[in-house]
Amino acid sequence: MFGGRTALLLRGLRPWLRVEPRRHRDSFRDFTKEFDKFRQKAKGILPGSDWTPLPISRDLPPEQADVVIVGGGVVGWSVAYWLKRNEPQSGAVRVVVVERDLSVSCLSSARYAKASTVLSVGGIRQQYSMPENIQMSLFSANFLRLIDEYLHVIGQPPVDVQFNPSGYLFLASDETAAILEENVKVQRMEGAKVSLLSPAELKKKYPWMNTDGVVLASCGLENEGWFDPWTLLNALRSKAISMGVYQSCGEVTSFTSDTTEMVTQDGEQIDFSRIKYVNVHMPNSTEYASIQCSLVVNAAGAWSSKVAEMAGIGTGPPDSISGVKLPVEPKKRYVYVWHCPDGPGLGFPMLIDTTGAYCRREGLGGNYLGGISPTEEEEPDIQDLEVDHEFFQEKVWPKLAHRVPCFESLKVKSSWAGYYDYNTFDQSPVIGLHPLVDNLYFATGFSGHGLQQAPAVGQAIAELILDGKYKTIDLEAFSFNRLIKGEKALERNVI
Amino acid sequence: MAAPTLLRQCRGIVSLLYSSSRYNSSSTSSTANPAKVGVLQYLCNRFYDIETFVEVSRALKKWNLHRNNRFCIEACERYGYEVGAAVFVLNLKGRIRAWGQNNWHQNSITKWKDDLNFQRLEEVRLEAIDISGSIISYNGLDNLVNLKALKYLDLSRCPNIDDWSLSRLTVFRDTLEELSLAGCPQITERGLACLHHFQNLKHLDVSDLPSVQHKGLVRILLEEMLPQCDIVGMGYGETEPPVEGATNRREMEEHPEAAINLKAREIHT
Numbered sequence: 235m236f237g238g239r240t241a242l243l244l245r246g247l248r249p250w251l252r253v254e255p256r257r258h259r260d261s262f263r264d265f266t267k268e269f270d271k272f273r274q275k276a277k278g279i280l281p282g283s284d285w286t287p288l289p290i291s292r293d294l295p296p297e298q299a300d301v302v303i304v305g306g307g308v309v310g311w312s313v314a315y316w317l318k319r320n321e322p323q324s325g326a327v328r329v330v331v332v333e334r335d336l337s338v339s340c341l342s343s344a345r346y347a348k349a350s351t352v353l354s355v356g357g358i359r360q361q362y363s364m365p366e367n368i369q370m371s372l373f374s375a376n377f378l379r380l381i382d383e384y385l386h387v388i389g390q391p392p393v394d395v396q397f398n399p400s401g402y403l404f405l406a407s408d409e410t411a412a413i414l415e416e417n418v419k420v421q422r423m424e425g426a427k428v429s430l431l432s433p434a435e436l437k438k439k440y441p442w443m444n445t446d447g448v449v450l451a452s453c454g455l456e457n458e459g460w461f462d463p464w465t466l467l468n469a470l471r472s473k474a475i476s477m478g479v480y481q482s483c484g485e486v487t488s489f490t491s492d493t494t495e496m497v498t499q500d501g502e503q504i505d506f507s508r509i510k511y512v513n514v515h516m517p518n519s520t521e522y523a524s525i526q527c528s529l530v531v532n533a534a535g536a537w538s539s540k541v542a543e544m545a546g547i548g549t550g551p552p553d554s555i556s557g558v559k560l561p562v563e564p565k566k567r568y569v570y571v572w573h574c575p576d577g578p579g580l581g582f583p584m585l586i587d588t589t590g591a592y593c594r595r596e597g598l599g600g601n602y603l604g605g606i607s608p609t610e611e612e613e614p615d616i617q618d619l620e621v622d623h624e625f626f627q628e629k630v631w632p633k634l635a636h637r638v639p640c641f642e643s644l645k646v647k648s649s650w651a652g653y654y655d656y657n658t659f660d661q662s663p664v665i666g667l668h669p670l671v672d673n674l675y676f677a678t679g680f681s682g683h684g685l686q687q688a689p690a691v692g693q694a695i696a697e698l699i700l701d702g703k704y705k706t707i708d709l710e711a712f713s714f715n716r717l718i719k720g721e722k723a724l725e726r727n728v729i
Numbered sequence: 730m731a732a733p734t735l736l737r738q739c740r741g742i743v744s745l746l747y748s749s750s751r752y753n754s755s756s757t758s759s760t761a762n763p764a765k766v767g768v769l770q771y772l773c774n775r776f777y778d779i780e781t782f783v784e785v786s787r788a789l790k791k792w793n794l795h796r797n798n799r800f801c802i803e804a805c806e807r808y809g810y811e812v813g814a815a816v817f818v819l820n821l822k823g824r825i826r827a828w829g830q831n832n833w834h835q836n837s838i839t840k841w842k843d844d845l846n847f848q849r850l851e852e853v854r855l856e857a858i859d860i861s862g863s864i865i866s867y868n869g870l871d872n873l874v875n876l877k878a879l880k881y882l883d884l885s886r887c888p889n890i891d892d893w894s895l896s897r898l899t900v901f902r903d904t905l906e907e908l909s910l911a912g913c914p915q916i917t918e919r920g921l922a923c924l925h926h927f928q929n930l931k932h933l934d935v936s937d938l939p940s941v942q943h944k945g946l947v948r949i950l951l952e953e954m955l956p957q958c959d960i961v962g963m964g965y966g967e968t969e970p971p972v973e974g975a976t977n978r979r980e981m982e983e984h985p986e987a988a989i990n991l992k993a994r995e996i997h998t
């Protein structure tokens with residue numbers, strides 16, 4: 235009987251399934267058409283036009299929540315996902331993610347126009363000097379590998395982050411070779427698969443390389459490479475929403491807190507506070523919504539010190555605990571894309587030169603991308619995301635062309651800039667509770683490797699919130715307390 | 730009682746996913762076509778317990794895969810990794826050949842033991858493994874990665890071998906001479922790139938890899954990357970027929986220049 239019914243169902247479906255006739259599309263023509271449509275749309279979104287692809291969502295955020303996450307970049311959504319995944323019973327934790335970039339409009343690609351997540355180059359590596367960073371990145375690699383098991387939403391195509399397992403190749407000069415070797419020892423101890431190469435081996439393996447000044451190199455064999463950050467962000471977001479996370483378009487502008495005064499034995503007065511309400515400015519209106527909440531997670535990336543300030547962090551007198559700022563600042567980083575038809579081929583890894591310049595292959599068509607972190611004096615203005623093309627000519631190109639001589643002739647095709655959520659104190663993330671604001675958690679300050687650590691950090695914060703302690707990876711070394719004590723958690727391999 | 734909420738949620742996901750694909754700024758046009766939404770989603774929207782069914786069947790499949798790819802810990806502990814690997818391969822109906830042997834073995838491990846001329850099982854070194862058509866996965870490779878002298882590996886038609894698994898094979902980079910990946914549906918050109926570690930590879934079979942894009946170009950790039958190696962199975966002139974319903978993203982990859990322009994645009998808008 236059941237069989238009969240299925241047959242019926244199928245028969246019923248058949249004509250419906252055939253709605254679109256099979257046809258071989260001329261993909262290029264289609265593409266230009268799509269592109270034109272896109273351009274029209276993009277124009278429509280610019281200020282001065284009243285066009286919107288969707289009625290702007292007027293949905294107010296829920297009035298109260300257990301956890302409010304400020305910032306819907308990859309870190310924010312990862313925290314949201316892990317909170318839902320680890321909640322003791324379904325629906326036990328009410329989570330809201332507040333993101334201001336969505337407000338541009340809910341369907342355009344201009345969304346996340348500034349979020350670092352979508353402006354990154356998508357690299358993942360285990361070649362760090364701190365065991366915590368190596369463990370996080372190993373965890374994330376595993377997460378990316380099993381991403382479809384973690385983030386599959388029913389009825390949707392499998393999640394594929396387009397991982398390129400091409401590895402990172404770090405080059406070390408005379409001065410840095412000893413450090414490199416030491417780092418590799420730590421990496422291997424933590425279970426990363428890294429091999430050391432001499433200049434002769436390098437030359438043999440990578441004939442396109444000029445090994446002048448290279449004394450030693452380390453090359454990641456597994457779990458290193460690059461992937462598509464959009465896919466990761468969208469997959470985390472879709473999954474989290476399918477599990478019941480609320481998303482709210484709007485900007486967090488202030489917190490309403492309760493303060494308790496306490497006096498220490500030495501007579502010093504300390505103010506403990508607790509955030510009661512998160513005040514969200516709704517897009518395109520003068521409306522404000524308040525979310526009553528028990529916990530807040532600061533995952534606002536490069537802007538997280540502003541969010542910390544809203545909670546009074548860093549506003550106290552200079553040598554008190556409340557005077558310690560969250561030392562995370564936006565730092566502009568350029569990425570250039572160039573074409574070089576005779577450039578290195580399929581075996582080209584993510585190359586990190588002795589000078590700190592990096593580059594990698596982008597696709598198969600002879601395109602490459604790369605850049606370098608400017609020195610402190612060269613730090614560009616952070617008002618906008620304009621790209622300085624001279625920077626490539628003067629700082630990036632000479633270094634790369636020296637290392638990879640075939641890059642001497644190349645054509646820059648495009649470029650973009652994004653903000654590192656840069657920790658000026660020690661270039662390491664700040665993770666965990668604040669000592670004085672006792673319901674504010676940090677997950678920020680990743681200084682250029684936040685994308686790859688997001689899955690691990692999300693889990694860590696979820697553990698802190700739900701279990702009160704780290705269970706998988708101990709990230710105590712990155713707590714806010716180190717800033718107060720002035721102890722640096724120094725990571726040597728910051729690119 | 731939960732049904733209405735669930736239903737609402739299901740619909741919520743659909744609309745969300747349509748808004749989420751990266752370059753798909755014009756996806757609204759395709760939303761209108763119900764066939765593209767997928768039968769499953771259609772059913773999901775109406776019957777909320779379909780989700781549970783699907784989850785259970787996924788879990789079952791996963792469990793089976795996991796069970797078959799377990800690490801043969803007892804054999805490894807008693808006789809070392811080489812014998813452990815042999816046990817694993819034979820369990821999956823594969824074939825093995827040890828150094829010094831002339832013939833492949835695919836029967837029981839005890840029979841293989843009788844055939845060996847070694848006095849001690851611990852001294853055996855596997856030279857060749859043919860595990861084609863099996864359900865070996867990334868985790869199953871745990872059993873193989875400690876082999877000391879593997880020269881020949883046939884992974885053809887293994888549905889669970891993916892790019893991540895390929896990067897695990899780099900442990901054999903100094904010994905491996907022949908590798909077959911023919912007919913592995915999950916392998917893409919991204920994974921093939923990590924074969925550059927295999928300096929001693931002499932023979933590579935990459936025929937019939939449906940997920941590899943731009944086969945002709947990849948063939949040339951592979952040859953350039955592995956000059957010492959004989960590559961078979963991927964023609965220079967091979968181009969794949971246009972995929973019906975290819976996502977915008979794929980098309981974008983075929984026109985990298987445009988993709989990059991788009992990227993630059995996105996930032997300005």
Ligand SMILES: Cc1cc2nc3c(=O)[nH]c(=O)nc-3n(C[C@H](O)[C@H](O)[C@H](O)COP(=O)(O)OP(=O)(O)OC[C@H]3O[C@@H](n4cnc5c(N)ncnc54)[C@H](O)[C@@H]3O)c2cc1C
Pocket residue numbers: 304305306307308309310332333334335346348349350351352353354355356357358484485486487533534535536537538541567568569651652653654655677678680681682683684685686687
């Ligand atoms: C050029 C470049 C290359 C990079 N390459 C890599 C790489 O190869 N590998 C890697 O791992 N990492 C890389 N990164 C770093 C990585 O992108 C970031 O560390 C990571 O994306 C940080 O994620 P996030 O979620 O914390 O921040 P973001 O993605 O910036 O998200 C923060 C969000 O918070 C929102 N927000 C801020 N303030 C408020 C507020 N008051 N109210 C509401 N919302 C708010 C913002 O709109 C933003 O969307 C790179 C970064 C750049 C710029």
